[in-house]
Amino acid sequence: MRVLQEMRRLAEGTPPERERLVDLLRAIAITAVVAGHWLAVHVQAAPGGDVRAGSVLEIVPWTRPLTWLFQVMPVFFLVGGYANAVSLTAHRDRGGDAAGWVLRRTDRLVRPTTVVLAVLTGSALAARALGADPGLVGTAVWAAGIPLWFLVAYLAVVVLTPLTHALHRRYGLAGPIVLTVLVGVGDAARLGLETPVAAEGNFLLAWLAIHQLGFAWQDGRLPARPGVGVPMAFAGLVVLVLLTVAGPYPISMVGLAGEEIQNTSPPTLALLALAATQTGLALSLRAPAARWLRRPRPWTVVVAVNSVIMTLFLWHMTAAVLGALALHRTGVLVFPPGSPAWLLMRLPWLAVLTLILGVLVLVFGPVERRAGPRPAPGAAAGAVAGVLAVLGLGGVLAGLLGVALTGPDAHGWPATTLIAYFTGAGILRFARWRSAGHGNA
Secondary structure, eight states: OHHHHHHHHHHHTOOTTOOHHHHHHHHHHHHHHHHHHHHHEEEEEOTTSOEEEEEHHHHOGGGGGGHHHHOOHHHHHHHHHHHHHHHHHHHHHTTOOHHHHHHHHHHHHHHHHHHHHHHHHHHHHHHHHTTOOHHHHHHHHHHHTTTHHHHHHHHHHHHTHHHHHHHHHHHTTHHHHHHHHHHHHHHHHHHHSOOGGGGTTHHHHHHHHHHHHHHHHHHTSSOOSHHHHHHHHHHHHHHHHIIIIISSSOSOSSOOTTOSSOSBTTBOHHHHHHHHHHHHHHHHTHHHHHHHTTSHHHHHHHHHHHHTHHHHHHHHHHHHHHHHHHHTTTTTTOSOTTSHHHHHHHHHHHHHHHHHHHHHHHHHHHHHHSOOSOOOTTOOOOHHHHHHHHHHHHHHHHHHHHHHHOOGGGSSOOHHHHHHHHHHHHHHHHHHHHHTTTTOO
């Protein structure tokens, strides 16, 4: 009840100039990600009582076009660009520096992530100590940590925002255009010259391009009106169809095992076409969405979802793991993927996972809502804080990259990966504490 009252208070206190569509899109995107992952998971009880898991997309081809609806990571980067531009501009206007902004902006990302990694690592060690099968524990930890790959790219984009926003202010829409061309060059080298390493840069370039579109939306260079959004969405959809149905890219917007080309690993022009379609739709719907979000009830729901957005994202695959362990002996998971009975059993599957995730949000949501020590808005953190931020974020990114690259057969994350992450997170915590006015005497 106290949390509900707090959400109502926050909703009522929303500044009139806030772009509420950004928050709505973020809430819709997280819901789509959670639902998409849960629907794509295929879990069955294997002989001997073990749990066997896979992806429905690999087994049932007709589900692959549905990823055009559920692959909404571009929306995260679009609204992230908008929100980061607003935040950085306000911080700069108050006299703040880049180091102070980065330390403030990454706090809400790193803090709940640290808790997830600590809990999953501790749980894996406890399970191993109690005699659990190392392979099963490794697979469970890998599955629960799937959402962490997203943070590698997003944290990198956030760290680069002071630079990329300055470039945007000077060059405008030329930025995402050039980045898109570079993604195309990487794709051409991978497809035509058979040099996959040439496209590795797309892991950053593609997400930067979408993030830059958020900058353009925020400052009006990409106006939020149907006259701009509808043609953009239509053009993006046409290009997407041409690249996938007639072109060399797979239809699935989620990577599948065994595919030579995947649209997310690394991101391709096809994924950018999907991003253009989603951006156009968002710009087109701005006016009716703004009117609807003036109503207290829907806006309060949006505020509530956004208050635990990272918690929902980081823990939803843990809920899937726990749900699989709870249901694998009940008969709910025994039907062939794609069959009518399997489709029907998706309902209790989703219901159980929603319940588990709700409990996880109740337990871990306060970690996200409670801000730790950090620089004040508009604070100039200084050169020392800048160096500490670089060191800390380097460790965090290295650790998250190690987690993302660890497969399900590795029996857990390497110790060096965890050491890098927690060391980096500790340095960031110290830098924020120091920049908040502690230890400067």
